[in-house]
Amino acid sequence: MSSETSTDQPPIRFDTKVAVLLRDDLETWQRLNVTSFLVSGLGSRVPEVIGDPYEDADGTAYLPMFRQPVVVFEGTKEVLKAAHARALSRALPRAVFTSDLFSTGNDRDNRAAVRAVGTGELDLVGLAVFGPRNGVDKVVKGARMHP
Incomplete structure (x- = not known):
């Protein structure tokens, strides 16, 4: 790492x-589980969200992570359904987690559970979305910041 600290440089603003x-x-464990699954979907398909690999002062390498913050919101079932529809209408990259996925134990069964339900009938418990700041803000309209 350079001798400059992050405070020596202007803050980075993301579009x-x-x-x-x-x-x-x-439940708390569900929130954590859903969040981790959802963001893994974005990272795998939207390469521009991933930054450079990390390395500590001893040269030990670490995997890259998101290059920008992830903002977490919460809302009712209705807010989630509306956000999903807005994400679809804007064609933004998205990942979904449905209530059915709590009862499956592997990726194959997860995909089959989502595939078995029509778009409008998905029992969504989580949605991740990436895109232009103003577009994502419109998608999550009506939700509140997660406490």
Whole structure:
């Protein structure tokens, strides 16, 4: 790492936003689980959200992570459904987590559970979205910041 600290440089402003919207009736363990699954989907398909690999002062390498903050919101089932529709209408990269996925134990069964339900009938408990800041803000309209 250079001798300059992050305070020696102007703050970085992002034109894009990564947002996760969770249903407000989830248990704590579910919120954490859903969030981790959702953001893994974005990282795998939207390479520009991933920064450079990390390295500590001893030269030990670490995997890259998101290059920008992830903002987490919560809302009712209705807010989540509306956000999903807005994300689809804007064709923004998105990942979904449905309530059915709590009862599956592997990726194959997860995909089959989502595939078995029509878009409008998905019982969404989580949504991750990436895109232009103003577009993502419109998608999560009506949600509140996660406490």
